[in-house]
Amino acid sequence: MKSINVGLLGIGTVGGGTFTVLKRNQEEIARRVGCNIIIQMVADKDIEKAHHIVGSQTIVTANAHEIVANPDIEIVIELIGGQTIAKELILQAINNGKHVVTANKALLANHGSEIFSAAQQKGVIVAFEAAVAGGIPIIKALREGLTANRIEWIAGIINGTSNYILSEMREKGLAFSTALTSAQRLGYAEADPTYDIEGIDAAHKITIMAAIAFGIPVRFEKAYIEGISQLNNEDIRNAEELGYRIKLLGITKRVEKGIELRVHPTLIPIKRLIANVEGVMNAIVVKGDAVGPTLYYGAGAGAEPTASSVIADLVDVARQLTVDPKHRVPYLAFPPDSLSDTPIVSMEDVQTAYYLRLQVIDKPGVLADITRILADADISISAMIQKEHAEEEDRVNIIMLTHTTQEKNINRAIDKIEKLPSMTDKVVRIRLEELNK
Numbered sequence: 001m002k003s004i005n006v007g008l009l010g011i012g013t014v015g016g017g018t019f020t021v022l023k024r025n026q027e028e029i030a031r032r033v034g035c036n037i038i039i040q041m042v043a044d045k046d047i048e049k050a051h052h053i054v055g056s057q058t059i060v061t062a063n064a065h066e067i068v069a070n071p072d073i074e075i076v077i078e079l080i081g082g083q084t085i086a087k088e089l090i091l092q093a094i095n096n097g098k099h100v101v102t103a104n105k106a107l108l109a110n111h112g113s114e115i116f117s118a119a120q121q122k123g124v125i126v127a128f129e130a131a132v133a134g135g136i137p138i139i140k141a142l143r144e145g146l147t148a149n150r151i152e153w154i155a156g157i158i159n160g161t162s163n164y165i166l167s168e169m170r171e172k173g174l175a176f177s178t179a180l181t182s183a184q185r186l187g188y189a190e191a192d193p194t195y196d197i198e199g200i201d202a203a204h205k206i207t208i209m210a211a212i213a214f215g216i217p218v219r220f221e222k223a224y225i226e227g228i229s230q231l232n233n234e235d236i237r238n239a240e241e242l243g244y245r246i247k248l249l250g251i252t253k254r255v256e257k258g259i260e261l262r263v264h265p266t267l268i269p270i271k272r273l274i275a276n277v278e279g280v281m282n283a284i285v286v287k288g289d290a291v292g293p294t295l296y297y298g299a300g301a302g303a304e305p306t307a308s309s310v311i312a313d314l315v316d317v318a319r320q321l322t323v324d325p326k327h328r329v330p331y332l333a334f335p336p337d338s339l340s341d342t343p344i345v346s347m348e349d350v351q352t353a354y355y356l357r358l359q360v361i362d363k364p365g366v367l368a369d370i371t372r373i374l375a376d377a378d379i380s381i382s383a384m385i386q387k388e389h390a391e392e393e394d395r396v397n398i399i400m401l402t403h404t405t406q407e408k409n410i411n412r413a414i415d416k417i418e419k420l421p422s423m424t425d426k427v428v429r430i431r432l433e434e435l436n437k
Contacts, residue, residue: 002035004318007067007098009089010080011044014103014130016053017303018077018310029311033318037311039077041067068093075317077310078102087111094118094126099321101313103130103306106195109204112211112218116331123325127313132205133158133282135305136298137312142212142286143333149288151213153253155266155435158205160280160300161189161196162228162248167278170236170245176229188280198227199248199263206250210261213286214254214342215334219261222344226264235357235428238399239267242383244355245275246430258343260350267355267401267432273297274435285435293435348408353382356400357428358417359389366422367398373420377413379405395424401432 008015019039022029030036043064044050050060064080067073068089076093078100080086086107090100095118102108108115108131119126129139133156142151157163161183168179180197183189195201207220228248239246244267253260268275273295277283282300287293299305320328332339360366374381380403389395402410414427 001030003038004035004074004321005038005040005072006075006077006314007041007043007070007073008039008077008079009043009064009067009086010078011042011050011053012079013303014306014310015042015044015077015079017307018079019054021304021307022311022314025311029315033315035318037314037318041070041073043067064089065092068096068098073098074321075099075101075314077314078104079310081106083107083110087115090115090126091118094122094124097122097124099125099127099317101127101130101310101317103128103310105131105201105204105208109207109218109220112208116336119331120325120336125317125320125328126331127317128208129313130306130309132208133284133296134160134298134300134302135308136282136284136296136300137309138209138284138286138296139212140312141294141296142209143329146286146288146291146294147333149290151254152287152289153251154206154209154213154284154286155274155433156202156206156209156250156282156284157247157274157277158250158282158284158300159196159199159202159248160282161193162199162202163277163282164188164280165197166228166231166236166246166248169231169233170240171278173233175233176231197229199225200227202248202250203263206252206263207261209250209284210252210259212333213252214259215332215339216259216342217339218332219344222261224262224264224347224350228265231265232428234397235355235430238357238385239355239430240270241385242267242355242399242401243270244268244432245270247275247277249433251433255345255351257349258345260345262347262350265430267430268435272435348406348411350407351404352407353404353432353434354402354410355428355430355432356402356414358398358400358423359395359425360398360420361422361424362394362396363422366420369420369422370398370417373413373416374402377405377409379403379409379413392424
């Protein structure tokens with residue numbers, strides 16, 4: 001049986017999982033592909049650790065350039081991360097006529113257009129299932145399984161760290177900082193968790209999905225990004241009381257003015273399946289015009305779940321090696337010359353509903369002032385509750401849910417409300433999505 005030689009760049013958590021799963025399931029994978037997929041070389045700075053994982057049958061080097069230059073290597077797996085040396089190695093591998101498998105969402109979100117263009121010119125494949133949602137095969141679903149559909153919107157819990165923190169805050173009443181410390185202790189969050197808790201990681205992923213779903217270039221710089229670090233337990237409890245859960249969602253949507261591309265905390269009705277995804281799990285809802293809403297759920301990170309996607313890409317590449325490049329599935333589902341220049345809608349033009357919490361002095365006429373400002377901004381209220389302030393007897397919290405309106409309307413209204421003399425704090429605003437049409 002023929003063998004395909006693979007070079008692995010980086011044998012950390014995912015790299016080690018990839019080597020282990022491929023070795024364990026080698027016979028089954030070979031039956032499916034019709035050839036053996038062999039990791040012939042591994043590059044890692046920690047040579048001793050790499051030798052311990054791969055044994056004596058695999059060549060280990062500290063110099064990744066040796067792999068991308070080796071004429072015997074047909075496929076390069078990039079699992080080192082970052083956007084400098086990883087980009088350099090991928091472009092060198094492509095230039096040397098090698099196919100590439102990567103889990104590097106940050107690199108693709110920021111430099112995907114350059115990488116895909118280089119790959120097209122050389123007639124090689126760049127596969128990246130593991131870059132989005134770990135072991136969930138969402139890229140394949142968008143690129144192939146839903147190809148008959150006009151995708152209308154995607155909404156996803158695509159960062160396990162943030163979802164774990166929000167779950168802990170809701171279930172145990174923990175403060176954000178305490179839940180974050182727990183996530184770090186368990187290894188769910190990095191020592192510097194900025195990319196996770198501030199929504200940047202999720203924005204990388206939703207940017208890639210938007211490009212595939214709508215046939216547009218990768219435009220990470222156009223994404224609106226808001227994280228969870230400012231969320232309060234009080235708002236999580238209020239949302240629950242009103243029948244909602246707060247999740248960090250990546251959202252992309254086809255609208256009249258273009259494509260929405262945003263990441264932010266979002267109220268979702270508890271009755272939606274995605275609202276009940278807890279802990280470090282990921283879930284993505286894709287709405288197609290023919291199929292309707294479809295839900296994809298699973299582990300969004302981890303050694304073997306992510307390795308599952310890496311190896312699925314290896315299998316796909318192996319199957320397509322003899323296919324004319326013109327007949328392969330395009331990287332972004334649409335041929336490069338068919339990508340559209342549909343604009344990314346500015347956040348001010350996004351239309352959604354809102355949760356508002358206002359802390360005010362408890363006196364007559366306050367509510368009338370607030371509702372008048374909202375009405376003047378063409379904002380209607382769908383639900384409202386009033387709660388006594390926990391510490392100040394003369395203050396109350398007014399919690400409102402609005403109907404759908406434009407972001408610029410709510411911005412204008414909040415600016416006026418915060419200038420009222422009865423206001424004792426800033427307005428808390430969280431967006432709300434029904435995810436039902």
